[in-house]
Amino acid sequence: MSIKVTKVACQSCGANLTIDESIRFVTCGYCSAQLEIVHDPSAVYSKTLDDVVKRQDAVEDELRVLRLEKSLQRIEQEWENFRIRVSSKSENGTIVEPGKAGPILFGIFATILCVFLFGFGLSERIWLIAILGVAGIALSYLITQHGLRRAKEFAHMRTRYLQKRTKLKGELASAERALRFQPMKRSGKPSKR
């Protein structure tokens, strides 16, 4: 039984290896690289096994980047939807987020108006107006409190959203870095210059 031998260059160090044609996996005697011998109809060449593993790693890194990009887009969209839903629109179409200024301004004006009503009712002895004034003061207080609570909740949600976004962006940046460095980790023939 004759053994057909063939010559193949090690993909890792470039050394010429003489191998049995029937062999599929071989370890380079010069650099110890694990090689897969590929028998194409046109040529026989070697492929380092590390490369196969690294290509898989690269694909996984790519998927990770895509997944993180999608998550980032999703939470940004969700936040934008929420923001628009809880905000009011001013006459010129700009969005006014729930804040403290609105409820405070409302509270001041409404209270002044109601105190004035109460004083007027008292001095003119029109008791209904005086009672309406007192009720108005209480109502203004409740409405103002409600507005302030909403503003606080909104600020809390924004903080949570920003924290989540910062975390995702950090993960995305490191996943992108891993992806960029992938080709450099690949052991190949060092290119001659």
Ligand SMILES: [Zn+2]
């Ligand atoms: Zn080698």
